[in-house]
Amino acid sequence: MNKAMHRQHVGTGVVTALGMMSGTSLDGVDAAILRTDGREITGFGKSAYRSYSAQERAMIAAGFGKWHGPEVEAAAEAVEAAHLALLRDILDEDAAVELVGFHGQTLAHAPRMQGTLQVGDGALLAREIGLPVVWDFRSADVELGGEGAPLAPFFHHACARFAGLKEPVAFLNLGGVGNLTWVDPGIERPEAEGALLAFDTGPANAPINDLMQERLGQAFDEGGRLAARGRVEHGALELFLAEPYFARMPPKSLDRNDFAEMIALVGELSDADACATLTAMCAAGVAEAMQHCPAPPERVFVTGGGRHNPVLMRMLDVSLDCPVAPVEEIGLDGDMLEAQAFAYLAVRVARGLPTSCPGTTGVRAAVGGGTVSRV
Ligand SMILES: Nc1ncnc2c1ncn2[C@@H]1O[C@H](COP(=O)(O)OP(=O)(O)OP(=O)(O)O)[C@@H](O)[C@H]1O
Ligand SMILES: CC(=O)N[C@H]1[C@@H]2OC[C@@H](O2)[C@@H](O)[C@@H]1O[C@H](C)C(=O)O
Numbered sequence: 001m002n003k004a005m006h007r008q009h010v011g012t013g014v015v016t017a018l019g020m021m022s023g024t025s026l027d028g029v030d031a032a033i034l035r036t037d038g039r040e041i042t043g044f045g046k047s048a049y050r051s052y053s054a055q056e057r058a059m060i061a062a063g064f065g066k067w068h069g070p071e072v073e074a075a076a077e078a079v080e081a082a083h084l085a086l087l088r089d090i091l092d093e094d095a096a097v098e099l100v101g102f103h104g105q106t107l108a109h110a111p112r113m114q115g116t117l118q119v120g121d122g123a124l125l126a127r128e129i130g131l132p133v134v135w136d137f138r139s140a141d142v143e144l145g146g147e148g149a150p151l152a153p154f155f156h157h158a159c160a161r162f163a164g165l166k167e168p169v170a171f172l173n174l175g176g177v178g179n180l181t182w183v184d185p186g187i188e189r190p191e192a193e194g195a196l197l198a199f200d201t202g203p204a205n206a207p208i209n210d211l212m213q214e215r216l217g218q219a220f221d222e223g224g225r226l227a228a229r230g231r232v233e234h235g236a237l238e239l240f241l242a243e244p245y246f247a248r249m250p251p252k253s254l255d256r257n258d259f260a261e262m263i264a265l266v267g268e269l270s271d272a273d274a275c276a277t278l279t280a281m282c283a284a285g286v287a288e289a290m291q292h293c294p295a296p297p298e299r300v301f302v303t304g305g306g307r308h309n310p311v312l313m314r315m316l317d318v319s320l321d322c323p324v325a326p327v328e329e330i331g332l333d334g335d336m337l338e339a340q341a342f343a344y345l346a347v348r349v350a351r352g353l354p355t356s357c358p359g360t361t362g363v364r365a366a367v368g369g370g371t372v373s374r375v
Contacts (some may be wrong), residue, residue, distance in 0.1 A: 014042050015350070016333055018068060019101040020083055021341030022120075024176030024256040025305065026060060026105075028052050029086050032339035033097060038198040041162040046080070046094060047336045048085040052078075059258070063107045067114055072107060076119035079105045083120060091200040094227065099347025100125065102135040103133040103338075109149065109255040115139065116148040123373040134346035136371040141356045148364030153181040153190070153198035155341035156350065160185035160248060163330040168292075170181025170297040171327070172308025173338070174318075177254050178204035178286060181360075182293045189367035191357040197249035197294055198360040203259040204306050206277045210265055215271050224311030230276030236265040246288040249268045253363030284308070284317035290320055299329040303334040345370065 009115045015038070020031045029052075033045030043197035052060065063075030084100065091097060107358055122135025138148035160183050178201035187195035205220065210335040212218045212226070238335045240262060245252065262281060265276035290300075299322060306312050307326045317326045327334040345355050349370035355365040 010349075013037060015098050015347045016045065016096045017099045017101060017340060017343040017347050018087075018097045019103075019339040019346060020086070021103045021338040021342055022079060022083070022105040023181070024106060025209065026052060026057055027305075029082050030336055030339040031086050031090055031334075032336040032343060033094065034340045034348050035157070035345040036344050038344075038351040038353050039158070041158050041344070044103040044333070044340065046090070047333065047339065048086060048090050050082060052082060056082055060105055063119065065108055065255075067117055069107055072117075072119060075105065075107060076121065077122040078222045080124060083125060084223065091129060091131075097131065097256055099350060100129070100131055100133045100345055101342035101344075102344045103137060106134060106256070109253065110366040111147045111149075111253065112140045116142050121199050126373040126375055129242065130375050131375045132350070132372055134251070134349045135373050136369045137342070137345060137349070137355065137369045140228055140369035141361050141363050141367055144324065144363050144365075144367050146356055146361035146367065147251050148361060149253040150179040150181070150198050150356060150360065151345060151369075152179070152338060152341040153196050154355055155337070155344045156181040157183050157185065157190040158344060159330075159337075160333055161330070165330070166299040167300060168295055170293065170300045172201070172263070172286060172302045173202040173313070174282070174299050174302060174304040175338070176204060176206035176209070176256050178202055178282060178306070180286065180289045182297055191354045193359070194294070196357065196359040197250060198290070199245055199252045199289070199292070200254040201289040202245065202282065203262060204252070204282045206256050207259060207262045209276055210260070211266070214263070215274070217342050219318060220305075221275055221309065224274050224279065224309040226275040227309075227311040230270065230272030230274070231272055231369055232280040233266065233269055236269070237280055237284060237353050239265055241284055246285065250292050251358075251360070253361070276311070276362065279309070279312050282312060283319050286316060297322055300324045301330060301332075303327045303332070303337045305335075350370075
């Protein structure tokens with residue numbers, strides 16, 4: 001991979017940045033425009049989405065869990081092509097974008113072993129579109145002993161301040177994997193001690209999607225309709241909660257398929273009971289996670305696709321000790337928060353500001369990851 005990069009700390013004013021994210025669910029690419037000076041959010045702009053075709057999805061999925069080889073190269077090409085197509089559409093309509101934050105697609109994540117791999121070449125994107133692209137956000141954190149994930153927490157901190165919140169709250173992202181950020185918006189800098197605690201809660205939608213695909217040929221449990229008809233199998237739930245991951249103190253992070261064997265735990269159950277049980281496992285992982293919060297959050301704001309599942313939201317409401325609401329309650333867009341996060345982080349990288357710290361990834365000291373590729 002050609003990484004002839006140089007870091008340059010650009011200006012101090014407000015930048016219009018475009019963030020792009022392709023998450024573990026592999027549904028498609030999210031893109032969102034944000035205005036920020038790298039500290040405060042000053043405004044949200046347009047957003048867009050491009051779904052992966054079945055062929056693209058299969059090519060990318062074939063690379064899951066691999067670190068190199070032809071499947072990884074083919075996955076990278078599919079990721080680059082999909083991002084470029086969406087980028088061109090957006091830039092045709094919006095010439096104000098000055099900087100792009102490109103997360104790429106995580107294929108494998110084992111921070112204490114091989115590292116972390118997000119595919120898609122940001123330098124190629126920069127050349128193609130003629131704008132600076134910030135990418136490879138996670139490697140530096142992992143090289144310095146961090147988990148490399150989650151990275152959205154610095155943005156969650158900015159969101160809480162943007163929304164004018166005063167007391168500690170939590171953001172819960174329910175994508176393929178779940179992640180929780182406890183944030184004290186009263187502390188001005190995200191890297192300051194006590195401002196943030198973040199980690200992955202456990203599997204979220206990935207096992208539900210896998211079950212739906214395997215048993216019914218459907219991508220996901222729309223509206224939680226199948227789970228709503230099922231009964232939770234408490235024996236399986238207990239076995240799941242006995243996983244050492246839940247008792248481990250944060251920082252901690254997961255790969256998409258770290259809990260893939262969960263489907264076997266529900267293997268003997270009917271479709272509806274299996275789906276209800278996997279949905280309950282997601283909620284139970286979050287309930288375990290809440291015990292690690294330094295203080296009870298005033299509210300849990302849910303982002304990511306899982307907030308569209310009413311069965312999951314009800315289970316969270318019952319099992320958590322504080323109110324649970326979608327992030328829309330504070331005026332944010334829960335379908336675009338991750339894309340916005342990488343727009344925000346791109347500006348921080350370009351400005352030489354940190355993007356992770358001991359409270360978010362367990363890295364030894366605050367660190368700014370990311371590579372800036374200029375045209
Ligand atoms: N209407 C809905 N009903 C039930 N589940 C839904 C609905 N809409 C989305 N989901 C779930 O949310 C998932 C997509 O969530 P999201 O886009 O947040 O994931 P992601 O960004 O790919 O993942 P990650 O945050 O782990 O990288 C879908 O695959 C599906 O499981
Ligand atoms: C290695 C990796 O890509 N992790 C993702 C994944 O998807 C959700 C969860 O696991 C989170 O840790 C992270 O993404 C979000 C955007 C983050 O870094 O904050």
